[in-house]
Amino acid sequence: MNQMKEVSSGEMLSLCKRRGFIYPAYEIYGGIAGLYDYGPLGTALKGNIADLWRRTYVLQEGFVEIDGDTIGPEAVFKASGHVDNFADLSVTCKACGESFRADHLAKGLHPNPDSLSIEELQGLLRANGVRCPCGGEFADVEEFNLMFKTKIGPGAGRTGYLRPETAQSIFVNYINLYRHCRERLPFGCIQVGRGYRNEISPRQGVIRLREFNMMEAELFVDPEDKSWPRYGRIKDRKVRLVPNTDGVEVEMGIGEAVDRGIIGNETLAYFIWVTYDFLTAVGIDPARLRFRQHLKAEMAHYASDCWDAEALISFGWTEIVGIADRGCWDLSQHMRFSKADLTAFKRFDEPKEVERDAIRPKFGAIGPRFKGAAGDIKRQMEAMDASAIHDGLVTVIVDGTPVDLDADHYDVVRVREKVNGVRVVPHVIEPSHGLDRILYSCLEHAYAERDGYVTLRLRPAVAPIKVGVFPLMAKDGMEEVAKALDLALREEGIATYYDDSGSIGRRYARMDEVGTPWCVTVDYDTLEKGDVTIRDRDTAEQARVPADDVVAWVKDRLKHGLVC
RNA sequence: GCAGGUGUAAUCUAGCGGUCAGGAUUUUAGCCUUCCAAGCUAAAUACUCGGGUUCGAAUCCCGACACCUGCACCA
Structure with a gap:
């Protein structure tokens, strides 16, 4: 067999440039770290990979595809958590170079360090003589905002951001898509598009970019039924898994992993297989591909389970796909911030006659006391039943603050209702693909060199x-x-x-x-x-x-x- | 962002204060050629950018930018 030389990232990027796959962006002006342009062949390769991915999700699994905006108003990213979680105040030690979250250092010095401005936090840390554990002095507090900020419209405009992931464009269109998909779960939507993160330190060529291409799928499922119709036909297929329990790599059947509780549910497992199948179809070497489960600490707080497809390339094991069960987090957040109803209606096979203890507002007390807010209180009460009463008190939100109402403000009445179904917030299973990373991994895995003669063994389906x-x-x-x-x-x-x-x-x-x-x-x-x-x-x-x-x-x- | 290293054509590279910056690959034009980077002839393209030192800078110094390696970051 041929002596295959391992390709280095330098050789790979050199070939990419020489042959028109990938160019450093704005090179004649000195270049910008983290920005690359796709050349003629790179563009074709990218298109071919994306097309194959669409075939998998749209034609095979029946997802729909949309194309959302890359600019979004601030509220969207408030809801998604990116505005708060993506912008950290941090300080760096002048002596050892270690960085710390500034608000964490201020814990105990202030009741709510999170709420402080840069200047306030700076002053607080200085006044208390906070130093690095190594004894060194801290530099000034800095803000790291990983999102690109912009203004929408002239003058003061509205604050907007370039999206840091494509997913939000799907979540904000949930109602439209739910209707389009005939109001039934499960349904899925994909998007191929760009995302933007103002990385502190882009490195490793096309692996960590400031503007990057993603292929994201959002599958909306019934929280109580995470099965998948095609699961049965693939459950004996084997993949390499690295569970977070012991970190030991095992080759295991998809079904066995679900049965043993290693993978959270059938749908998640099914899409791990789909990902494996897709990646190997575009040319990722199965021997250099594994699925690693996120450690509990590593997982986003809302995710209940998350697996990364990792490819072994010259930079080491690199995440190229993340497959997460995000629970109801995204839709719940957007419901909270937008007040829109982002639920699905689960129709019962037979309408049910149910009796329940409903809370009925007493307008004689509520009206004079709360005036204009009474209507809103009524709606809140109607959404409750007697189980919401604690110590004789019902808690409602008035102008954003909780108010406890005693029995003078409501009655409990036994009502008999016909219930046709129940509204649920769908859970989201999200396979999220880094297109640039997949493309680059394909190139490295296709690279074969003998006696200085280079062949890219790209799969015909993706070859430019x-x-x-x-x-x-x-x-x-x-x-x-x-x-x-x-x-x-x-x-x-x-x-x-x-x-x-x-x-x-x-x-x-x-x-x-x-x-x-x-x-x-x-x-x-x-x-x-x-x-x-x-x-x-x-x-x-x-x-x-x-x-x-x-x-x-x-x-x-x-x-x-x-x-x- | 911090520390260290590196920047010469599309690519790989020679140069180490002093003639028009040398070579190889590539590309282009032509000749030749009956299937795996053949040969011949010609041509094209470079000192990352900006300051400084010097009679003179690719070369020494400073700054910016980019790349590489660590650290940090990577919801």
Whole structure:
């Protein structure tokens, strides 16, 4: 077997630039860290990966796709938690370089350090002589806001942010999508698009970017039924798992992992498999792919379970997909901030006659006391039943503050109601893919070098160019035949590269280096017998095929069914 | 953001205060060539940017920017 040399990130990025996959952005102006442009081949590769992903989610799993805005008003990111959690006040030790959350250091010095401004926090830390555990002195308090802030509209405008993830565009469209999907759970929505994070220290080429491409799927499920119809057919498939219990890597069946409680539920498990299937289909090496469960401490507070697909590349094990059960957190947050009803109605098979103890407001007491707020209090009471009464008191929110109301303000009445169903806040299962990272991992995993000769063994489905078309030499009419064949392929939507320059070997080499799976050569025999050679990139073997059959030959090999 | 290292064509690189910055690969034009980076001829493209020291700077110094390695960050 070939001695495969491990590719370094430097060599990889050099090839990416030389061959038009990825360019450092704004290079003629000195470049900006964390920004890269996709060149002609990189753009094609990215598009092909995204298309395959769409096939998986839209055609195979029945998701719908939207395309949301990348700019959003502040309220959206208040609700999502990004405004507060994404902007930390921090201080760095001048001596040892360690960074700390400034508000954490101020704990015990102030009842609510979270509420302080930069200046106040600065003063508080200075006044109390807070120092680093190493004994060093702290530099000034700084704000790290990981979101790009902007103004929407002229003048003062409204504060807006570039979205740090695409997911929010789906959550804010929940009502529209729920209706579009005929008001039934589960339903899923995907989005391919850009997100923005003002990273403190972008590094590692295209792995940590300030503007990046994501492919995110949000699946809205019944909180009490996290099963999935297609689960049964894949539950015996095996993947490499690294559970957070002991951190030991195991190869295990999807179903077994669910049965043993390692993976939280069937749907999550199913999409771990879909992710495995998708990643290997675009060319991630199964031997360099694993699923690592987030540690309890690492998991976002709202997530109940989260698995990262990690690829082994020159930077080490790198997260390329995160698959999380986010519970009802996102929709609940947006309900709280927007007051919109982001629930699903679960219809019972049979309407139920239920009796319950309802709370009925006494307007004689509430009206004079609360005036305009009485209507809102009525609505709150109607949403409750007797179980909300504690020590004879009912708690309602008036102008944002809780108010306890005694029995003078309400009656408890036994009511009989017909109930057709129940409203639930759907839970969200989110497979979130870093497209740039997947693309880069594909390149590294496709990289094969022997004696300085580089071949990118990209899967045909994602290869930017599918077929190189050459006349053996540009004379004696061979170029006309080759050009006609080239056109015939392109007319069928197959990306080709026509080349009649230099030696045939050099042309093959050029195609090998950009991952073109097949090269078709028109030679003297073609002129007489009408057949051509098709040369395979990975084996360098040649097959003779009638020129008229080439289009069908290629289409047949590019035809990919749905994966699992 | 901190500390250290590095910046010469599209890529890899020579240079170490002193003639038009050298080579290789690549690319382009032409010749040659009957299938795997062949050969010949010509051509194109570079000292990251901005200051300073010096008679003279790719070379020494300062700053910015970018890249690499650690640290920190990565909801």
